[in-house]
Amino acid sequence: MNEVLIIGGGIAGPVTAMALARAGIDSTVYEAYDRTADGVGAYLTFAVNGLDALAVLGLDELAARHAFATPSAVFRNGAGRWLGELPLGPARADGRVGMTIRRADLYRELRDEAIRRGVRVEYGKRLVHVERTETGVLAHFEDGSRAHGDALVGADGLRSRVRTVIDPLAPAGRYTGLLNTAGYADGVQVDAKAGVANMYFGKRCFFCYFRNPNGQLWWFANPPRPAEPAPGELAALSPEAFRAELLDLFSVDDTPATEIIEATEEIVSPWGTYDYPLTPVWRRDRMVIIGDAAHATSPAAGQGASMACEDAVELARCLRDAPDPEDAFAAFERLRRDRVERIVAMGKRNGDQKAVGPVARVVRDLVLPVVFRRMARAGAGSTAWVYDYAIDWDAPIHERVSKRPIQ
Numbered sequence: 001m002n003e004v005l006i007i008g009g010g011i012a013g014p015v016t017a018m019a020l021a022r023a024g025i026d027s028t029v030y031e032a033y034d035r036t037a038d039g040v041g042a043y044l045t046f047a048v049n050g051l052d053a054l055a056v057l058g059l060d061e062l063a064a065r066h067a068f069a070t071p072s073a074v075f076r077n078g079a080g081r082w083l084g085e086l087p088l089g090p091a092r093a094d095g096r097v098g099m100t101i102r103r104a105d106l107y108r109e110l111r112d113e114a115i116r117r118g119v120r121v122e123y124g125k126r127l128v129h130v131e132r133t134e135t136g137v138l139a140h141f142e143d144g145s146r147a148h149g150d151a152l153v154g155a156d157g158l159r160s161r162v163r164t165v166i167d168p169l170a171p172a173g174r175y176t177g178l179l180n181t182a183g184y185a186d187g188v189q190v191d192a193k194a195g196v197a198n199m200y201f202g203k204r205c206f207f208c209y210f211r212n213p214n215g216q217l218w219w220f221a222n223p224p225r226p227a228e229p230a231p232g233e234l235a236a237l238s239p240e241a242f243r244a245e246l247l248d249l250f251s252v253d254d255t256p257a258t259e260i261i262e263a264t265e266e267i268v269s270p271w272g273t274y275d276y277p278l279t280p281v282w283r284r285d286r287m288v289i290i291g292d293a294a295h296a297t298s299p300a301a302g303q304g305a306s307m308a309c310e311d312a313v314e315l316a317r318c319l320r321d322a323p324d325p326e327d328a329f330a331a332f333e334r335l336r337r338d339r340v341e342r343i344v345a346m347g348k349r350n351g352d353q354k355a356v357g358p359v360a361r362v363v364r365d366l367v368l369p370v371v372f373r374r375m376a377r378a379g380a381g382s383t384a385w386v387y388d389y390a391i392d393w394d395a396p397i398h399e400r401v402s403k404r405p406i407q
């Protein structure tokens with residue numbers, strides 16, 4: 001294998017490139033946007049299993065550079081009543097716990113490090129089509145340029161083009177009925193431990209904030225929107241109108257939400273939440289999809305970025321050991337599919353708790369404390385399957401697998 005084309009320079013793309021480099025395989029990352037598109041935007045929580053995957057490549061320190069530790073979450077209802085507290089995964093042997101980081105910072109660090117390690121990253125390259133050639137694949141980009149490689153990895157996110165190249169009948173994402181928005185607020189005094197996720201099941205809307213150790217409050221909210229927004233509908237919403245909508249939603253709660261929103265200079269424009277509970281076809285011939293392109297999960301799982309990193313390292317192991325790309329991609333699917341689909345389902349369940357009617361809300365507020373107590377008693381055991389995912393880089397991939405895509 002001389003050259004792998006990686007489509008998408010988000011999280012999975014650069015990590016795949018660095019993992020392939022460790023396996024002795026060259027690759028180039030093709031990113032649709034210009035480098036200057038790395039804006040501020042929203043943030044994400046990155047779990048210990050994602051850190052473990054990055055540690056295989058010596059990237060865990062780098063990812064933690066702009067992040068703050070996020071050890072646990074406290075849950076309350078809209079009246080401010082305490083419902084429970086849970087750790088957000090176990091601590092690693094080095095004491096590191098899950099962390100919260102701006103997406104743009106994580107992207108930039110990963111791309112810069114990939115370049116430092118000799119990976120080529122090309123910007124302004126939006127993939128439109130892929131052709132099979134006698135010796136590999138030919139990628140066509142919107143700007144008219146082309147690139148030839150032995151295999152192609154679609155790390156092109158939620159709205160993956162590679163997914164539909166592989167399977168023109170790939171199902172559309174599932175709209176989960178919730179919007180997302182986020183912001184950063186200065187100058188608000190709250191009585192909260194640094195890093196802890198303060199989650200509020202508000203009467204009309206879910207709200208969460210973290211206190212960054214630097215004093216800034218990072219928050220997100222999930223306004224319910226049962227009907228899927230029409231194309232352009234959310235973009236047409238003025239910032240003032242959206243701010244007013246949020247303040248109205250939280251006006252019925254006894255939480256710090258309105259104060260925090262009022263102190264936020266710029267609220268991140270809302271976007272609809274989608275997931276992919278089942279993407280039937282992940283691979284065809286010399287192409288495969290990974291990360292959100294294959295299994296986007298609701299942010300309520302807190303696992304999308306971590307799954308993308310696990311995929312990247314596992315895929316590189318498969319390409320290192322399998323006799324050809326088709327075998328490698330089949331082995332990859334065998335390794336990953338069950339786990340990621342289980343996590344997508346968990347994300348949907350978590351998200352569904354956020355928007356319920358008045359009767360279900362009462363039931364939820366009664367049931368959740370019991371659930372949280374049970375989970376706390378069970379300790380790490382109940383969520384171990386999410387967080388304990390050790391990748392043994394040196395172990396060879398021995399499996400004999402079917403080359404047929406799973407239908």
Ligand SMILES: Cc1cc2nc3c(=O)[nH]c(=O)nc-3n(C[C@H](O)[C@H](O)[C@H](O)COP(=O)(O)OP(=O)(O)OC[C@H]3O[C@@H](n4cnc5c(N)ncnc54)[C@H](O)[C@@H]3O)c2cc1C
Nearest residue numbers: 008010011012032044045127156157291292302303304305
């Ligand atoms: C606002 C927000 C909050 C989130 N919160 C969390 C969280 O708390 N925890 C968590 O783990 N996850 C969270 N996620 C999910 C997480 O960001 C994703 O799961 C993760 O980024 C997936 O990585 P990826 O590399 O597969 O896709 P992405 O990071 O989306 O990267 C895909 C890349 O492909 C590029 N691209 C797209 N189409 C093309 C094309 N045709 N040609 C070339 N390039 C293309 C895109 O520009 C992008 O750079 C959140 C997501 C969002 C949007």
